[in-house]
Amino acid sequence: MRRSVALTAIATIGLTGSVFASQIAPENVTFVDDIEVPISLTGQAGDAAKGREWYAGRKLGNCLACHATTDLNELPFHGEVGPAMDGVADRYEEAQLRAILVNSKKVFGDQTIMPGFYVVNPGARTAGDFQGQTIMSAQQIEDVIAYLKTLTE
Amino acid sequence: MKCGGKGSLRWGAGLALASLLVGAGAAYGEPNDNKLVIDGQTLTTEAAAPEGVELDKLYSGWRFRSPETQELQTDDFENPAMVAVDQGAELWGTVDGSAGKSCMSCHGEAEASMKGVRAGYPKWSDKRGKPHTLETQINECRTDRMEADAWKWESSNMLGMTAFVGLQSRGMPVKVQTDGPMAQWHAKGKELYFTRVGQLNMSCANCHQENYGKMIRADHLSQGHINGFPVYRLKWGGLGSSHRRFKGCMENIRATPFKRGSDEFVALELYLASRGAGLSVETPSVRN
Numbered sequence: 001m002r003r004s005v006a007l008t009a010i011a012t013i014g015l016t017g018s019v020f021a022s023q024i025a026p027e028n029v030t031f032v033d034d035i036e037v038p039i040s041l042t043g044q045a046g047d048a049a050k051g052r053e054w055y056a057g058r059k060l061g062n063c064l065a066c067h068a069t070t071d072l073n074e075l076p077f078h079g080e081v082g083p084a085m086d087g088v089a090d091r092y093e094e095a096q097l098r099a100i101l102v103n104s105k106k107v108f109g110d111q112t113i114m115p116g117f118y119v120v121n122p123g124a125r126t127a128g129d130f131q132g133q134t135i136m137s138a139q140q141i142e143d144v145i146a147y148l149k150t151l152t153e
Numbered sequence: 154m155k156c157g158g159k160g161s162l163r164w165g166a167g168l169a170l171a172s173l174l175v176g177a178g179a180a181y182g183e184p185n186d187n188k189l190v191i192d193g194q195t196l197t198t199e200a201a202a203p204e205g206v207e208l209d210k211l212y213s214g215w216r217f218r219s220p221e222t223q224e225l226q227t228d229d230f231e232n233p234a235m236v237a238v239d240q241g242a243e244l245w246g247t248v249d250g251s252a253g254k255s256c257m258s259c260h261g262e263a264e265a266s267m268k269g270v271r272a273g274y275p276k277w278s279d280k281r282g283k284p285h286t287l288e289t290q291i292n293e294c295r296t297d298r299m300e301a302d303a304w305k306w307e308s309s310n311m312l313g314m315t316a317f318v319g320l321q322s323r324g325m326p327v328k329v330q331t332d333g334p335m336a337q338w339h340a341k342g343k344e345l346y347f348t349r350v351g352q353l354n355m356s357c358a359n360c361h362q363e364n365y366g367k368m369i370r371a372d373h374l375s376q377g378h379i380n381g382f383p384v385y386r387l388k389w390g391g392l393g394s395s396h397r398r399f400k401g402c403m404e405n406i407r408a409t410p411f412k413r414g415s416d417e418f419v420a421l422e423l424y425l426a427s428r429g430a431g432l433s434v435e436t437p438s439v440r441n
Binding site: 062064076078079081113115122123124128130133 | 348349350351352353354355359360363364367368369370371374403404406407408409
């Protein structure tokens with residue numbers, strides 16, 4: 001009985017990507033001083049190669065839309081709304097990168113244009129398919145963090 | 154900035170290269186300084202920001218486009234929207250509906266009677282108790298005066314007619330009423346402009362007030378003025394209304410869009426028109 005209740009609870013989390021029992025739900029992410037999220041969202045190591053894909057993918061992170069990145073020079077159309085990500089690993093700790101990705105507004109304030117990638121229904125009128133969904137899954141966030149950590153100068 | 158970035162490509166010598174450039178940081182940066190002259194008439198693409206609008210200066214969206222796209226608008230023989238204008242001109246004189254009238258039956262030659270009309274819409278209607286857009290005004294004429302069927306918002310007939318009527322105001326400054334009964338519509342539009350929506354949680358202001366001039370992926374962000382609508386958009390391969398563009402923006406940020414002609418989009422259209430007050434009407438404009 002206890003087992004089936006636990007399974008139901010996991011099933012109803014309904015996030016994109018794989019769901020691990022140890023995964024931290026968006027509403028349960030713990031920020032330290034509003035600038036750090038020290039604990040991995042999944043307990044699984046991030047995959048930098050996959051993170052590079054999510055970072056560039058238009059339907060996923062689409063980070064490149066705003067952040068120019070020399071490491072991705074093979075791709076066209078780097079944005080300039082946000083700062084370039086070259087050397088970002090020298091500027092931020094892993095826990096800070098996680099905090100920024102999960103909910104940039106905690107770190108930079110409400111005025112930032114940057115979306116929170118692990119927040120549910122932040123804006124009004126969220127379209128049907130995206131209601132209750134985060135932009136990236138917990139594991140995708142960890143993968144992107146792993147990728148960002150390779151961007152040293 | 155290591156990857157090329159601003160300054161690596163400047164207007165002038167690099168123009169021919171611009172359309173070929175696909176590398177990182179192919180940034181156009183600021184609005185360019187080109188002048189919009191059509192048939193010897195110079196249009197105002199830069200103006201002082203109206204009171205209450207937090208922009209240093211107004212720039213027409215034309216100033217953010219590539220020289221290739223810009224050129225399509227400077228010559229009416231090149232402008233792909235002119236096919237629709239011709240369609241509108243023909244409809245103007247065509248009798249339709251059981252009253253046996255055409256637009257011309259009441260309004261005469263559009264070149265005289267429609268001059269300045271586009272520049273003042275949306276406009277308050279006592280009869281409706283709300284503002285008219287050019288589309289709803291045209292449909293009111295059709296149903297009430299001509300006793301003809303209303304046109305759909307995005308139909309080729311409606312786009313042809315709004316383009317044709319709009320052309321009669323080309324070069325005249327946008328100026329809409331924002332006081333009196335329009336004040337609450339203006340306020341509503343302003344509220345919508347600054348409201349963050351969708352999964353990406355962004356407002357119009359985030360891109361078009363705070364980040365205009367910058368590249369967002371392949372798009373060069375403009376200030377989002379609507380002085381050129383209906384616009385021939387290369388991406389659409391045809392004309393579209395401002396409400397179609399609003400809908401596209403909302404979908405991009407993963408929000409459920411309002412409907413064309415909804416009170417929300419009418420209010421937003423009014424507010425945007427007021428933000429662009431002083432820019433020339435460019436209808437029909439060409440954008441990418």
